[in-house]
Amino acid sequence: MTQKQPSARIRRSPDQVRAAVHQAVIDLLSEPEGEDLNIPAIAQRAGVNHTSVYRRWGSLDALLADTVTTRLERDSPLNDTGTLRGDLLAWAEASAAGIRTPEGRALVRAVVLSMPNSAQAQSERAQHFQRRMRSIEQIRERATARGENPPPLDQILDHLVAPFYIRAIFGIDPPADGYPALLVDRLLSHRSEAGPA
Amino acid sequence: MTQKQPSARIRRSPDQVRAAVHQAVIDLLSEPEGEDLNIPAIAQRAGVNHTSVYRRWGSLDALLADTVTTRLERDSPLNDTGTLRGDLLAWAEASAAGIRTPEGRALVRAVVLSMPNSAQAQSERAQHFQRRMRSIEQIRERATARGENPPPLDQILDHLVAPFYIRAIFGIDPPADGYPALLVDRLLSHRSEAGPA
DNA sequence: CACCAGAAGCAAATATCTGTGCTTACGATG
DNA sequence: CATCGTAAGCACAGATATTTGCTTCTGGTG
Known part of the structure; x- marks a missing residue:
C-alpha cells in the first residue's frame, strides 16, 4: 500500500524559504547560462514549491525588489x-x-x-x-x-x-x-x- | 456557403513586417501601462501574426537588440x-x-x-x-x-x-x-x- | 509570362507559467 | 501540553507563451 508517508514531506520555515529564494535569484542572475529569470526556475533552484513564491511575492518584480533591498542592507554596513x-x-x-x-x-x-x-x-x-x-x-x-x-x-x-x-x-x-x-x-x-x- | 474568401487575407512584405514590429516594440515600451513585454503582445500590436515574429527573431532579446540597433542608427546622424x-x-x-x-x-x-x-x-x-x-x-x-x-x-x-x-x-x-x-x-x-x- | 525561393499567415499541438483549494507542518501562546 | 494562526507543500486547473506543419502570397529571375 505504500502509504504516502507524509512525514517525508520536508518543510522549511518561512525565513529559510525567504533566504533560499533570495539566494536562488542571485545565483540564477550570476550564472553564465543566460536563461531568462522566472518564478518557476527560481523556485526549483531554491528547492521550494513555486506556489510558495507566488503567494508570498506575487510577481517577479516584487521578488527582485525585495531581494535587492535585503541584500544591499545586509552587505552595506x-x-x-x-x-x-x-x-x-x-x-x-x-x-x-x-x-x-x-x-x-x-x-x-x-x-x-x-x-x-x-x-x-x-x-x-x-x-x-x-x-x-x-x-x-x-x-x-x-x-x-x-x-x-x-x-x-x-x-x-x-x-x-x-x-x-x-x-x-x-x-x-x-x-x-x-x-x-x-x-x-x-x-x-x-x-x-x-x-x- | 461563405467561402473562406482567401483574398481577404492581407499580407505585408517582410520589410513592412519588420518596421511594424519595431514600432510596436517602441510603442509598448513607451506606454504608461507597465505590462510586461512579450512576443504575442508585440505581434498583436503590430498587426502581425505572432509566428512570424517567432520565426524571424526567435527570442525577445534578439528582437529588442535588433530594434535598438536599427532605431539608433536611423536616429543618430x-x-x-x-x-x-x-x-x-x-x-x-x-x-x-x-x-x-x-x-x-x-x-x-x-x-x-x-x-x-x-x-x-x-x-x-x-x-x-x-x-x-x-x-x-x-x-x-x-x-x-x-x-x-x-x-x-x-x-x-x-x-x-x-x-x-x-x-x-x-x-x-x-x-x-x-x-x-x-x-x-x-x-x-x-x-x-x-x-x- | 511561368516558375521558384522566401516568408507571412493560419490552425492546432505542446510546453510553460500563473493561480486556487486544500492538507499539513511549524512555532507561538496560553 | 493543548490550541491556533500562519505559511509551506501538493494536486490540479486555467491562462499564456512557444513551436510545428501546412497553405498561400510576394517579388525576383529566366
Whole structure:
C-alpha cells in the first residue's frame, strides 16, 4: 500500500524559504547560462514549491525588489569614517569590489530589472530610486551635520554612482586600483568649480 | 456557403513586417501601462501574426537588440561639427533630448534589457557594447584625425555616457538646460588634469 | 509570362507559467 | 501540553507563451 508517508514531506520555515529564494535569484542572475529569470526556475533552484513564491511575492518584480533591498542592507554596513571624502571613498571602494564579482553585478542587474517600467508608477519609481540612494543620502546628511558642504545628489549620482552602474550593466571591470579615489577626487574638485546658487 | 474568401487575407512584405514590429516594440515600451513585454503582445500590436515574429527573431532579446540597433542608427546622424567639443556636445544634446521623451527612455531601457545576461556571451556582450559605443568611437577617431587629443573611452563613458544612462534607467529628467554643456566641460577639463602615460 | 525561393499567415499541438483549494507542518501562546 | 494562526507543500486547473506543419502570397529571375 505504500502509504504516502507524509512525514517525508520536508518543510522549511518561512525565513529559510525567504533566504533560499533570495539566494536562488542571485545565483540564477550570476550564472553564465543566460536563461531568462522566472518564478518557476527560481523556485526549483531554491528547492521550494513555486506556489510558495507566488503567494508570498506575487510577481517577479516584487521578488527582485525585495531581494535587492535585503541584500544591499545586509552587505552595506556603511560605517562612518569621519569625513565626507572618507565616506564617499568607502562607498566607492565597496562598489568597485562589488561589481568585480558575478554576484555583485547580478545585484545591480536586479536593481535595473526591478525598476518598474510602468509609469503610472512615477511615484513608485521615485520611491524605488530613493531607497537605492539612501546610503548616499546618509553620507550627505552626515557631512552636513559635521559642517561639511557635500555636493548635491545630482552630482554624486552622475560622477560616482553612474560609472559603477554602467560598468555593471555592460560587464566592464573598473579600470585600476586607484579608480575609486579618482572618481571621488573628480567629484569633490568639481564641487568647488560649480558654485551654488 | 461563405467561402473562406482567401483574398481577404492581407499580407505585408517582410520589410513592412519588420518596421511594424519595431514600432510596436517602441510603442509598448513607451506606454504608461507597465505590462510586461512579450512576443504575442508585440505581434498583436503590430498587426502581425505572432509566428512570424517567432520565426524571424526567435527570442525577445534578439528582437529588442535588433530594434535598438536599427532605431539608433536611423536616429543618430552624427554629423561632424568640426571640433571635439562640438561633437561631444551634439551627442550630449541629442541624448538629453532623447531621454526626455518616453520613447527615448524606452530605447535606453531596451538597450539594458537586451544586454545579454548570458555570458557564454562574454563576447556577445562586448560586441553589444561596442556597437552601442560606436558613435563615441567615431567622435574620438575624428578628433584624433584633426590632431586633437580626445579623452580615453573610459572617461567619456564615465562622465558623459553613464549619467544619461542612469537617468534614463531611473526615470530622472536631466536637470537643466545647460546640463549637456556642463558634462562636456567637466569631461574635457579633467582630461588635462589626468596626464597621459 | 511561368516558375521558384522566401516568408507571412493560419490552425492546432505542446510546453510553460500563473493561480486556487486544500492538507499539513511549524512555532507561538496560553 | 493543548490550541491556533500562519505559511509551506501538493494536486490540479486555467491562462499564456512557444513551436510545428501546412497553405498561400510576394517579388525576383529566366
